[in-house]
Amino acid sequence: MGEYDHLRLIDGAGAAMPPYEQIRRGIIDAVATGELLAGDRLPAIRAHATDQGLAVNTVARAYRELEEAGIVTTRRGAGTRISEGIDPADLPTASGLDPAVETYAAEVVATARERGLPLDQLVVAVRDAVAG
DSSP states (O other): OOTTGGGOOOOGGGGGSOHHHHHHHHHHHHHHTTSSOTTOBOOOHHHHHHHHTOOHHHHHHHHHHHHHTTSEEEETTTEEEEOTTOOGGGSOOTTSOOHHHHHHHHHHHHHHHHTTOOHHHHHHHHHHHHHO
């Protein structure tokens, strides 16, 4: 087990996810769970690619998307680090959804259950509302 083992690619069902997304998601999850903290340094892109058996561009894409989202900061000579001021509660969830959307959906489902509404019809109604 190495220093960055928590950044390994997903096995099994997650393997259908593109490798860059697995890396991006793994880093987000590690920040959300406290495995990675503000200021922690990520492995260099080339080293991470070699360790995972991936193309450098695959890891570079994951890091670039994380930087665009403000989750990491890259500085020449200092490497790529987890950004300061990140609130794990603001990070996308494992499903990739905005936490506020997940919370709202949970509230709507709870209200529907309290009122005895059929959840399968709720799903259809939401899809129809989005499409309309």
